[in-house]
Amino acid sequence: MTATHVFTFDNRPENITRCSRTILAYLEPLLTEHGQSRALLLRAKFIVGELLNNAVKHSGTEKTDIEVNLGEKVLTINKIDTGAPFNLVSKIEKQDAQLIVSSDVMHLLYAIKKDENSVSFFCKENLTFELDVNKLAEHLGLLIITKAADEFTYHYHQPTNIFTVKLNLSR
Amino acid sequence: MINISKEEAAYILVDVNLTEANLSHSDQFKSELIALLNDKQRSIWLNMQHVSYVDSSFLGAMVAGLKHAIGMKRDVVLINLQKDIDDMLKLIRLDKVFKIYSTEEEAQQAIA
Numbered sequence: 181m182t183a184t185h186v187f188t189f190d191n192r193p194e195n196i197t198r199c200s201r202t203i204l205a206y207l208e209p210l211l212t213e214h215g216q217s218r219a220l221l222l223r224a225k226f227i228v229g230e231l232l233n234n235a236v237k238h239s240g241t242e243k244t245d246i247e248v249n250l251g252e253k254v255l256t257i258n259k260i261d262t263g264a265p266f267n268l269v270s271k272i273e274k275q276d277a278q279l280i281v282s283s284d285v286m287h288l289l290y291a292i293k294k295d296e297n298s299v300s301f302f303c304k305e306n307l308t309f310e311l312d313v314n315k316l317a318e319h320l321g322l323l324i325i326t327k328a329a330d331e332f333t334y335h336y337h338q339p340t341n342i343f344t345v346k347l348n349l350s351r
Numbered sequence: 352m353i354n355i356s357k358e359e360a361a362y363i364l365v366d367v368n369l370t371e372a373n374l375s376h377s378d379q380f381k382s383e384l385i386a387l388l389n390d391k392q393r394s395i396w397l398n399m400q401h402v403s404y405v406d407s408s409f410l411g412a413m414v415a416g417l418k419h420a421i422g423m424k425r426d427v428v429l430i431n432l433q434k435d436i437d438d439m440l441k442l443i444r445l446d447k448v449f450k451i452y453s454t455e456e457e458a459q460q461a462i463a
Contacts, residue, residue: 196406305444311448
């Protein structure tokens with residue numbers, strides 16, 4: 181069973197909840213029919229919410245497309261807009277080079293350059309931290325997506341930005 | 352958005368009257384939380400029983416409130432979390448940052 185649908189979001193903060201609910205209402209029966217757990221739907225919910233947040237904060241456009249694709253083995257969620265590019269792609273010069281996107285006492289969030297136009301995100305946990313709340317990050321969106329996803333990438337193909345999130349489906 | 356439901360000597364119990372706590376509420380929530388800390392000079396126990404979803408912006412506001420409270424040698428404590436919120440906090444390890452209790456009574460036994 182496969183399915184694809186594109187949802188258009190108007191980038192207004194007051195419509196995040198409505199758009200998120202619409203996407204989740206589409207996904208829930210598909211994932212249930214596919215035999216997926218509620219935990220996977222919850223991860224998808226976290227991711228969709230953060231992609232919509234990101235659209236409001238950073239797209240700088242009047243609309244964002246959220247494309248949802250349920251394949252046999254992977255659920256893919258793409259956030260697509262034509263706003264200003266995320267400068268990570270140009271900031272990291274060499275392929276396979278890494279850059280710390282954000283850090284606090286508990287996490288280091290990295291981007292690694294995959295090719296000329298793409299980066300992939302990954303996160304390392306600091307397991308021996310001494311808690312100092314003043315050193316905690318307050319911007320958590322990319323971290324949430326990275327930790328909820330099995331794969332999270334950003335691709336720029338002028339003039340289009342595509343954030344791609346993949347969730348592996350259980351068999 | 353937040354309403355005081357009980358004032359004790361050591362803490363103020365506050366209901367968070369939201370179901371979806373997201374970007375559209377985070378700035379106001381942060382302002383109200385910090386104003387309450389400044390006004391009452393006591394720890395705030397947030398009753399989260401009605402909140403079924405939190406996003407990064409709202410979590411950021413909660414962390415900002417906690418930083419403010421710690422700076423005053425007070426605290427922000429979370430009560431009555433729904434499972435999805437608990438899972439979100441665990442995902443980004445904020446369960447190691449906030450004191451979290453199932454009920455006010457449990458919090459009283461642990462803290463008081």
